[in-house]
Amino acid sequence: MSERTTSSNWALGIVQALEMGGVDCRAIFRQLGLDYAALEDPDARFSQDGMTRLWQRAVELSGNPAIGLNMAKVVRPASFHVVGYALMSSRTLTEGLARLVRYQRIIAEGADLSFRPTAKGYELILAIHGDRLPPARQSAEASMAYALAFCRWLTGQPIRPQQVLFQGEPPADLAPFQQVFQAPLKFNAGHYALLFERADMDRPLPTANESLAQLHDRFAGEYLARFSESRVSHQARQVLCRLLPQGEPKRETVAQALHVSQRTLQRRLQDEGTSFQRLLDDTRRELAEQYLAQPNLTLLEVAYLLGFADPSNFFRAFRRWFDITPGEYRARL
Structure with a gap:
């Protein structure tokens, strides 16, 4: 499978948060064809689109668009x-x-997460991507609420961010957001982010243990290697990202970069539930989201970075992906 997946551990946290909000997740899992029992299997994974549908259904049933914030609990x-x-x-x-x-x-x-120092502290930046469906904003809000709650739990300190950034319009009811984050909130931002004080980030953790950290690094590294590198779709995606600014990559060029024949590449992609054309389309779609969030790039530059020789082909593809033009998408951001 080359579709994006979510670990059962994270999915279980989401389910607990939704059930806390009065949602019958067992029934939703049945309706969506998801395996509720797999939540207890630490090696199971759920499709990204399955989780997006779960969020959408939970918001419909609960009538609570801020239900993702329950993740903090x-x-x-x-x-x-x-x-x-x-x-x-x-x-x-x-x-x-x-x-x-x-x-x-x-x-x-x-x-996608990034963590970087700023003039006044540190910024944890979050980007959420959809798979076939655009991502639910509750998914991003839940991740931010959970990350902050985890930092507070770990330090035993009531950490208050300098600011919390959200993409999209402010919600009708700000109270749940103010209660969870206890910090200045900024909506219609270029990205999701938590801005932290340097002192909060650099304080020693009571649970610190150097030898355990090394052990967990080894486990996590081995898991990630098993999980990613074995998938030719993951490797091909990396090659596509590298080649796209030079124009639309050919299948034979990608196969050469991976040291396999075109036929082998096609077969292995098929085994993982995708094809070269779909992978190229998906990679362009994800990169388009990232590039359009960067205001310094013109639409023409974005088209060329995605390997489109003719910008009108980019506009057509974008409308097919998101049902709106790149300009309208950027205006929403």
Whole structure:
């Protein structure tokens, strides 16, 4: 399968948060064709689109668009798979969040994290990608609420961010957001982010343990290697990202870069539930989202970075992906 997946550990945390909001997840899982029993299997994974549908259905049934914030109430290291324990054994939150970024794909492939120093502290930036469906904003809100609650739980300190950034319009009811984040909120931002004070991030963690941290690093690294590198679709996606700015990559060029024949590449992609054309289309779609969030890039530059020789082909593809033009998409951001 080349579709993005979410670990059962993270999915279980989401289910607990939704059930806390009065949603019957067992019934929704049945309706969506998801396996509720697999939540108890630490090696199971759920499709990204399955989780998006779960969020959508839960919001419909509960009538609560802020239901994702319940994730702040279900903090447990296991939700982050082995990464939670690696984070706990880190010396400081700075070190722990760097580990979270490194091993993020173990938890959920639909999210990209980055953690960087700023003039006044640190910024944890989150990007959520859809698979065939655009991502639910509740997914991003839940991730942010959980990350902050985990930092508070780990340090035993009531950490208050300098600011919390959200993409999209402000909700009708701000109260749940103010209650969970206890910080200045900014909506219609270019990306999702938590801005932290340097002192909060650099304070020693009570659970720090250097030898355990190394052990968890080994487990997480081995899991990630098994999980990613064995998938030719993952390797091909990396090659496509590298080649796209030079024009539309040919299948034979990608096969050569991976040291396999075109036929082998096609067969292995097929085994993983995709094809070269679909992978190219998906990669372009994801990169388009990322590039359009960067205001310094013109639409023409974005088209060329995605390997489109003719910008009108980019506009047509974009409308097919998102049902709106690139300009309208950027205006919403």
